[in-house]
Amino acid sequence: MERQTLALVIRDAEEVLTDAGVWSPRTDAELLAAHVLGVPRGELARDETVDPEALARIRLLVAKRADRVPVQHLTGHADLAGIEVDLGDGVFVPRPHTRLLLDWGLGVVQDVREPVVVDLCTGSGVLALAVARARPDATVHAVDLDPVALEFAHRNAARRAAAGDTAVYVHRGDVADPGLLAELNGKVDLVLANPPYVAEGTALLPEWSRHHPRHAVFAGDDGLAVIRHVVRRGTLLLRPGGAMAIEHDPPQADALLDLLGQEFTEVETRLDPSGRARYTTGRRG
Ligand SMILES: C[S@@+](CC[C@H](N)C(=O)[O-])C[C@H]1O[C@@H](n2cnc3c(N)ncnc32)[C@H](O)[C@@H]1O
Structure with a gap:
């Protein structure tokens, strides 16, 4: 029966993933091995031999990753701002820059008691x-179709x-839907949205173009098809002075200024640390 040290298994996996064009082959090889072996990535024991069953499972996951399935869909977990969520095939993998939107939103409601x-x-x-x-004092609503x-959202919320x-x-x-959450119209302090915003026909990495549902991307x-609706919903949901933040593609920044400029004040394009326009914010006038 085939037995190899973990160091060798990871090295082979890294080679396979490099050949497949995966941008973080070492990290992903380690994440998949750690997932199969049930240990944190930082605690992988590289000198130990991997038993044949685990070896087969690691190789299967590495082959899927080489087919550009997102590593988070294979491990079943993703993390944003210290919140770990379960996810799987068909669910959008949160991206690190969405944290910016979150931090901004938390900042604007920091003096609001019991924000909605x-x-x-x-x-x-x-x-x-x-x-x-x-x-903990907030009332938080989450919507998807x-x-x-x-x-997964229900499962994560329950956990x-x-x-x-x-x-x-x-x-x-x-x-x-113009009637979405109509009972909250005029009562909401903050609307956050990371909607699908990629223009049809845009070339994306296979992780996004082949392994995410089209309507999520x-x-x-x-x-801007979904963003237009998001702006309309925000206009109805927010109380006067309530705030909204919408993530978008950097080249859409001017369009967002126009869309929000019609009903919102203090409309601003927000940049990520590398200077890319990542989201736009405004306050309901
Ligand atoms: C880019 S993903 C963002 C997911 C999550 N907010 C995040 O940052 O990880 C967009 C999500 O919008 C949902 N969606 C697309 N069109 C929608 C619509 N018309 N109404 C509600 N949700 C929609 C998709 O199902 C997908 O889950």
Whole structure:
């Protein structure tokens, strides 16, 4: 029976992933090995031999990663702002820069007691859950239309609530629906949204183009089809002075200024540390 040290297994996996064009081959090889062996990545014992069954499972996952399945879909977990969420095939993998939107949002409600917060296009629920963790006094609602995303959002919300975080209300809904969360109209302090915003036809890495649902990534010819609805929902949901932050593609910044400029004040493009326009914010006039 084949036995190899973990160091060798990881080295082979790294080679396979490098050949496949994966941008972080070492990290991903280690993450997959750690996942199969059930240890944190930092505690991989490289001198130990890997038993044949574990070796076969690692190789299977490495082959899937080489086919450019996102590593988070293979391990079943992702993390944003210290909130770990379960996710799987068909659920959007949170991206690190979405943290900027979250931090901005938490800043604007820091002096608001018992804020009402809505996360539109919630996916795994990670933004809503991060708000609920940071603000135990908040009432947080999360909306998505995808049944798979909703299943994970419900599961993640239940797990965080069982761990003591404030409960998040997860809703099935379409941001294009004028009646969405109508009972909250005029009462919301903060709307956060990381909607799909890539223009149809844009070339993306296979992780996004082949292994994410199209409706989680693409949004019409200009990428603004869902964002337009998000702005309309925010306009209705927010109380006067309430704030909204929408993530978008850097080239969409001017379009966002126009869209928000119609009903919002203090409209601003926000940059990431490398100077890319990542999200736009405004306050309901
Ligand atoms: C870019 S993902 C963001 C997920 C999550 N907010 C995050 O940052 O990880 C966009 C999400 O919007 C959802 N979505 C797309 N169109 C929608 C619509 N019209 N109404 C509600 N949700 C929508 C997709 O199902 C997907 O989960």
